[in-house]
Amino acid sequence: MISLIDTLKSFVDGAPVKKEDDTKLTIKKVSKHHETSFTERVTSMIEKGESKTARSAYTVVAVIMAVIIIACLIYTVSFLPHFGGADNPANSSEVVKAYIENGIHDTGATNFVAGMILNYRAFDTLGESSVLFIAATTVIILLFRHKTKEEEKIATVEEEVYEDKHDVILRHGALILVPVTLMFGVYVLFNGHLSPGGGFSGGTILGAALILYNLAFGDKSTQKFFNYNINKVVKISALTFYALSQSYMFFTGANRLPIPDINGVAGSLISSGFILPLNIGVGFEVACTMFGFYSLFDREEI
Amino acid sequence: MFVKELVINFYETAAIIVFGIGFVTLLLNRNIIKKIIGFNFMDTAIYLFLASKGYIAGRIAPILAEGTDPTVYQKAVNGVLTNVPTVEKYINPIPAGLVLTGIVVSVSFTAFFLALAVRLYREYHTLDLHEIISIMNKEENKE
Amino acid sequence: MLLDALSFYNQYFEPGTTHYVIQNIVQNFPFITIILSLLSGIFTAALKPKAAMRLCFFNLVVCFCLSLATLLFCIQNGDYYIYIMGRFPAPFGNEIRVGVLETLMATAFSLVMLLSLMGGLKHIFHDVLPEKQEYYFLMMDLLFTSLIALIYTNDLFTAYVFVEINTLTACAIVMLKHSKETLVATARYLMMSLLGSGLIMIGISILYDISGHLLMEDIRKSVGVLFATGQYQLPLEVVICVFAIGLGIKSALYPFHSWLPDAHGTSTSGSSAVLSGLVLKAYIILLIKLIFRVFGTDVIFSSRVLNILFVLGILAMTIGSIKAINSRDLKRMIAYSSVAQIGYIYLGIGLGPAGMAAACFQILVHAYTKPMLFNTAGAFMDTAGGSRKFKDLSGAARKNMWAGIGFAVGAFSMIGIPLFAGFVVKYNLATAALSTSKERAVLALVALVISTVLNAIYYIPALMVLFKKTDETKTIVLHGKKKDMPFIISNGVFIVCNFVLGIMSPVFIDLIEKGLKMF
Numbered sequence: 001m002i003s004l005i006d007t008l009k010s011f012v013d014g015a016p017v018k019k020e021d022d023t024k025l026t027i028k029k030v031s032k033h034h035e036t037s038f039t040e041r042v043t044s045m046i047e048k049g050e051s052k053t054a055r056s057a058y059t060v061v062a063v064i065m066a067v068i069i070i071a072c073l074i075y076t077v078s079f080l081p082h083f084g085g086a087d088n089p090a091n092s093s094e095v096v097k098a099y100i101e102n103g104i105h106d107t108g109a110t111n112f113v114a115g116m117i118l119n120y121r122a123f124d125t126l127g128e129s130s131v132l133f134i135a136a137t138t139v140i141i142l143l144f145r146h147k148t149k150e151e152e153k154i155a156t157v158e159e160e161v162y163e164d165k166h167d168v169i170l171r172h173g174a175l176i177l178v179p180v181t182l183m184f185g186v187y188v189l190f191n192g193h194l195s196p197g198g199g200f201s202g203g204t205i206l207g208a209a210l211i212l213y214n215l216a217f218g219d220k221s222t223q224k225f226f227n228y229n230i231n232k233v234v235k236i237s238a239l240t241f242y243a244l245s246q247s248y249m250f251f252t253g254a255n256r257l258p259i260p261d262i263n264g265v266a267g268s269l270i271s272s273g274f275i276l277p278l279n280i281g282v283g284f285e286v287a288c289t290m291f292g293f294y295s296l297f298d299r300e301e302i
Numbered sequence: 303m304f305v306k307e308l309v310i311n312f313y314e315t316a317a318i319i320v321f322g323i324g325f326v327t328l329l330l331n332r333n334i335i336k337k338i339i340g341f342n343f344m345d346t347a348i349y350l351f352l353a354s355k356g357y358i359a360g361r362i363a364p365i366l367a368e369g370t371d372p373t374v375y376q377k378a379v380n381g382v383l384t385n386v387p388t389v390e391k392y393i394n395p396i397p398a399g400l401v402l403t404g405i406v407v408s409v410s411f412t413a414f415f416l417a418l419a420v421r422l423y424r425e426y427h428t429l430d431l432h433e434i435i436s437i438m439n440k441e442e443n444k445e
Numbered sequence: 446m447l448l449d450a451l452s453f454y455n456q457y458f459e460p461g462t463t464h465y466v467i468q469n470i471v472q473n474f475p476f477i478t479i480i481l482s483l484l485s486g487i488f489t490a491a492l493k494p495k496a497a498m499r500l501c502f503f504n505l506v507v508c509f510c511l512s513l514a515t516l517l518f519c520i521q522n523g524d525y526y527i528y529i530m531g532r533f534p535a536p537f538g539n540e541i542r543v544g545v546l547e548t549l550m551a552t553a554f555s556l557v558m559l560l561s562l563m564g565g566l567k568h569i570f571h572d573v574l575p576e577k578q579e580y581y582f583l584m585m586d587l588l589f590t591s592l593i594a595l596i597y598t599n600d601l602f603t604a605y606v607f608v609e610i611n612t613l614t615a616c617a618i619v620m621l622k623h624s625k626e627t628l629v630a631t632a633r634y635l636m637m638s639l640l641g642s643g644l645i646m647i648g649i650s651i652l653y654d655i656s657g658h659l660l661m662e663d664i665r666k667s668v669g670v671l672f673a674t675g676q677y678q679l680p681l682e683v684v685i686c687v688f689a690i691g692l693g694i695k696s697a698l699y700p701f702h703s704w705l706p707d708a709h710g711t712s713t714s715g716s717s718a719v720l721s722g723l724v725l726k727a728y729i730i731l732l733i734k735l736i737f738r739v740f741g742t743d744v745i746f747s748s749r750v751l752n753i754l755f756v757l758g759i760l761a762m763t764i765g766s767i768k769a770i771n772s773r774d775l776k777r778m779i780a781y782s783s784v785a786q787i788g789y790i791y792l793g794i795g796l797g798p799a800g801m802a803a804a805c806f807q808i809l810v811h812a813y814t815k816p817m818l819f820n821t822a823g824a825f826m827d828t829a830g831g832s833r834k835f836k837d838l839s840g841a842a843r844k845n846m847w848a849g850i851g852f853a854v855g856a857f858s859m860i861g862i863p864l865f866a867g868f869v870v871k872y873n874l875a876t877a878a879l880s881t882s883k884e885r886a887v888l889a890l891v892a893l894v895i896s897t898v899l900n901a902i903y904y905i906p907a908l909m910v911l912f913k914k915t916d917e918t919k920t921i922v923l924h925g926k927k928k929d930m931p932f933i934i935s936n937g938v939f940i941v942c943n944f945v946l947g948i949m950s951p952v953f954i955d956l957i958e959k960g961l962k963m964f
Contacts, residue, residue, distance in 0.1 A: 076683045106532070134614060
């Protein structure tokens, strides 16, 4: 019972559960100085049992909490507008109407979602791309390290020994799959304003192709065309292009300055103003970030 | 009445249950990797919730294509926008955009948290956050 | 030409009002601030540490000047204006909204950021690994972007995106100090922040579902209708609670403060200063925005959530101080003091409209006092070979007189001695409390008195320890004997600002009230 209260208390305070740890400490101390007597062994056994109850109490608390949260929110859900209703406040607002009915005229994109995120609400998406950029940087901070010469030597030896140079199936499979995946990625990237897809999904596919290439042909051959500096340059230039082009749009929009019509003919590949270049830029950034994640987690370098 | 509403809003109900599980896992599980899994549960549940809020029965995805709306598509391609796509044909595009943004944010956080877990494991040789904290406190008291 | 594309949207430009019309180049400055900080953050990735530092400082100075110009323009103009971020007006596009309060906060924040970084500069170059120093300034640039965007934003989803940027960068600047314990602190901070983000996101989803909008003004309109008709009453209450808890977690309100002492206590002093001075405040500003602009004061005051915030504020004031008394670690003590000071802000919010101005003023005062305390704590730690424990720090203030003066000013301000800024806050909170109901007034006054006594109980012994005469003449100087000029300058400016806030407080409170009126 005491342990339950302690657990609750420590949970409320956010402090670590000390119970278990303290017992371990005392046991260690005892065994160091002199041999444990019978009573001490009994007390330690009791303490161990307590830590077990503390653990199960913890689970019980967790389950109770989950049930409470779920019950509250489910009760809320029962009051919400019905699923799939056309008259729900969210679905019948003038904004939805404008996005669909004026979307092609305003943005030139036949994919209304692409038009929304890259033209109407481009500021949000600028923030979102920066989130990805920051995440890539944090992972670099945490995991990236310059290898010493000795470590590099070991890595080369390891690569020669363990890389599956003679894995015919992997290499031939990759030879067929990598170009196809790259093609598919580029297709998704370039058709983001016309069909489902866009920068984020296309970029992920490109990243997958890069990762596959790296897996099949090793780091050395990947680094010939894709190393840390190229990764950095691509990411920085993509985001800079995004920020500059959008600030042009923001500035002219807020000051009501006229800009040339860049929307083009809806449905054709080169259309919809900045959406296509933005998709390409974001796609390259995402591909670099995804490959960066893989390679940093795998071997702490890009 | 209560149950009936829940059955109608079954997507939202499912989303909320997953949200609760994820929330509590992120808060109370000791294992960092499980915490990350809980976080992903939580975020995915929110996307399910949002996506189900944008759905309208009997309508299609908000993309103008030749196959789904041929007349309007032809006119749009020819640059004559006399008849615009009707809003009654498409679902709400806004939640889709929000989910897209949310997914990218959650990918970023997952990567960050995983990298942090790698570093923590390297320093403390355990993934149990409570154990890590008690090791840290012990080291601090030693000094 | 695209100009006629706007013909459909002209009806949304509210004919008759001048809120959307940009007549002066000054009105572009908030947008330029955001984009400039973002761009400098992105470019920093390609720079060397020293160059990154220069770019960061240059950007902050420019942002300070631009924000000051906008503030003067807003005071002169006497009304807010809306700057559309894109070709289309909100609700279709994004927009930012610029008024006196927003620009005042932006100006204050850019100055605090600049001074905190200057004060902690030596430690940044000492605590962060040499090959990762440029990333520190990258994170600071982007953190600043998100703070400014959070202050100006008028859209709930934009707020969410920038809350996430804020979280990510704040965790990164904790983590960048190279030590084992900062990793643990980051993990706890990140975990709690993610819980907060999840709650905020589900709140936004439910609110979007029942109101149908993401723009703050439109949500308030439809929430007003819902409130009047009694439709969706329960979801509305739940949304308010969820937002309050989510932002409470992120701004370290009392029962959710567990991550704060670790994160603020272990990171390098510049990070601690920025985290406690600015990052916590950005979420509170967002909460004030939610109260005034999203739910509307009528809905909030009838929903009892303010009572909860009031009680939690009082608890934070007392328990934070008690925990500070118990700590044997200088930075941890200051961090717990932050918990108590955040309690003051929530007390002000909980008092309703009367306390709102005092709460906003407390945001400013705490933003100018706590970074100074953290920076001076960093300077004291230098004299003791990097130890944070009180037992190693005795007499530290005598070895570094500048830091000693700064710490004394900060401590007196926190205790609430007249002439210092902290006194004005307590005075204003007390007068605000007296104008509300009897029980609240009594509770608030008692809490203020107890908290003042408790503040004195830990700050005065700390001062006594720091100013103690020691026999030991030898000083341990950690990073060379050269005088740390940036620290001395930043400390001096902080002290001056503290007195300015304390003596000229009517000017600032007047500005805040003006800003709240047009909020």
